[in-house]
Amino acid sequence: MNNISTYDFNGKRALIRVDFNVPLDKTTLAVTDDTRITAAIPTINKVLDNGGSVVLMSHLGRPDGVPQDKYSLKHIVSAVEKAVGKPVKFANDCLGTEAFKTSSDLQPGEILLLENLRFYEGEEKGSMEMAEQLAKYGDCYINDAFGTAHRAHASTAVIAKCFPNDKMFGYLIEKEIDSVDQVLNSTEKPLTAIVGGAKVSSKITIITNLLDKVDNLIIGGGMAYTFVKAMGGNIGNSLVEDDYIKTAKEIIEQAKKKGVNLLIPVDTVEADAFSNDANTKTVAIDKIDAGWMGLDIAEESISDFKKVIMDSKLILWNGPMGVFELSNFQEGTKEIALAVAAATKKGAFSLVGGGDSVAAVNMFDLADEVSHVSTGGGAMLEYLEGKTLPGIAAILEN
Numbered sequence: 001m002n003n004i005s006t007y008d009f010n011g012k013r014a015l016i017r018v019d020f021n022v023p024l025d026k027t028t029l030a031v032t033d034d035t036r037i038t039a040a041i042p043t044i045n046k047v048l049d050n051g052g053s054v055v056l057m058s059h060l061g062r063p064d065g066v067p068q069d070k071y072s073l074k075h076i077v078s079a080v081e082k083a084v085g086k087p088v089k090f091a092n093d094c095l096g097t098e099a100f101k102t103s104s105d106l107q108p109g110e111i112l113l114l115e116n117l118r119f120y121e122g123e124e125k126g127s128m129e130m131a132e133q134l135a136k137y138g139d140c141y142i143n144d145a146f147g148t149a150h151r152a153h154a155s156t157a158v159i160a161k162c163f164p165n166d167k168m169f170g171y172l173i174e175k176e177i178d179s180v181d182q183v184l185n186s187t188e189k190p191l192t193a194i195v196g197g198a199k200v201s202s203k204i205t206i207i208t209n210l211l212d213k214v215d216n217l218i219i220g221g222g223m224a225y226t227f228v229k230a231m232g233g234n235i236g237n238s239l240v241e242d243d244y245i246k247t248a249k250e251i252i253e254q255a256k257k258k259g260v261n262l263l264i265p266v267d268t269v270e271a272d273a274f275s276n277d278a279n280t281k282t283v284a285i286d287k288i289d290a291g292w293m294g295l296d297i298a299e300e301s302i303s304d305f306k307k308v309i310m311d312s313k314l315i316l317w318n319g320p321m322g323v324f325e326l327s328n329f330q331e332g333t334k335e336i337a338l339a340v341a342a343a344t345k346k347g348a349f350s351l352v353g354g355g356d357s358v359a360a361v362n363m364f365d366l367a368d369e370v371s372h373v374s375t376g377g378g379a380m381l382e383y384l385e386g387k388t389l390p391g392i393a394a395i396l397e398n
C-alpha cells in the first residue's frame, strides 16, 4: 500500500474515487450542499500541487444502470470548479473513447470529471471488466469515498486489483478511519456511546458490539420505548418493535454482566399526535398516557445524560434523541448536541456519524464543535461493528 503524503504524483494521472453523491435542487438541479465536494479538495490539491493530473469518478443517486439526466454529474461541474478554483473537464460517459482520450491527453494540473458510474450496472455489480476499463484512465488509484467503502463496487474495491503497486487512501478516508480507530482502539476512559434514532432493529449489531467496549451506553430516540416496554412500562402509542422486546431485555442483562452503565430515559415529552400542533406533557417514560406517544426525552433524562457526557473522554454519537425534525420535539437532541460540543471543548474526542445525527449537528450549527463528523453513515456503522469494509480492505491487501 502507498501513502498519499509520500507518493510521487509528478507527471502521473491519479484516478480518484470520490463521493460526490450530493443533494441537487429538484427544479434547477444545482448543488444544494457541497460538503462532500469540499471534503475531497485536500486530496485533489495534493495531486495537483505535486505535478499530477486528476480523473474524478463518482456515483450520484440511484439510476440503477440507466442513464438519466437528473442524475448526470454534469450538473455538479460548476460546484466542483468553484470548490477547487480551476476549470474542470467533463466526459459525457464514464466508459468509452471520449473518457479514454480526454484522460490520456490530461496535462499536469488538469482535472477531468467522469459521468455517473452507476449509469452502468457493472458498477454496483462489481464488474471486473468495468474496473479494468476505468483503470485505463489513471496511473495510480486513490479511494477517497468513505460513504461507499462498505460496498464492493467496480470503482471502490474491484479496481484496486488493477493497481497492485499504486493504490492508496485519500486524505478524507484516512481521516475517517483514524477517527473511528481512535474510538475503537483508544484506552482513554470513560467511553460513552449515545445511540438514538427510530429503531432497535437497525442498530442492534452496533449496540451489541459496543457493549464490549463502552463504559456508558445512552439509549434515546424512538428505540428507547422498546426498552421501556421490556421493563414493564406503559408506553401508550409510542414507537415500539414488539419483536425486539426480548432483544432489549438481553441488552439490559448483558450491560449488567459487562459492567456497562446503561442509561435509558426516565422521562419523556408525550404528545397526543405525531405533529408539531399536538398537545404535549412531560411524564415519566414508563407512565405514558393511553393514546399518547413519547416524541422526545425530557428534563431529567437530559440532565442525567449530560452529566455522563460531560465526564466522558471519548464520545460516539449515532441517532437523534427525539423527533428533532419537529421544533417542539428537538430540545433533547439539541441539548445532547450541546453537551457533546461542551465535552469536546473540555478535551474529549467526539465522533458523530449516521445521516440524522449529522443533520442534527448541522441544524444546531455545531459541526465545527465536535471532533469529527463522519461523511459515511452506513460505512461508519459497519466499520464500528467490526466488519471488513471492501473498499478499505482492497487498498490494504497486497
Ligand code: AMP
Residues within 6 Å of the ligand: 196, 197, 198, 199, 202, 220, 221, 222, 223, 239, 294, 295, 296, 318, 319, 320, 321, 322, 323, 324, 325, 354, 356, 357
Ligand atoms: P435513524 O435513521 O434510525 O437514526 O432514525 C432517525 C429518525 O428517528 C428521525 O427521523 C427521528 O424523527 C426519529 N425518531 C427519533 N425519536 C423518535 C420518537 N420518539 N418517535 C418516533 N420517531 C423518532
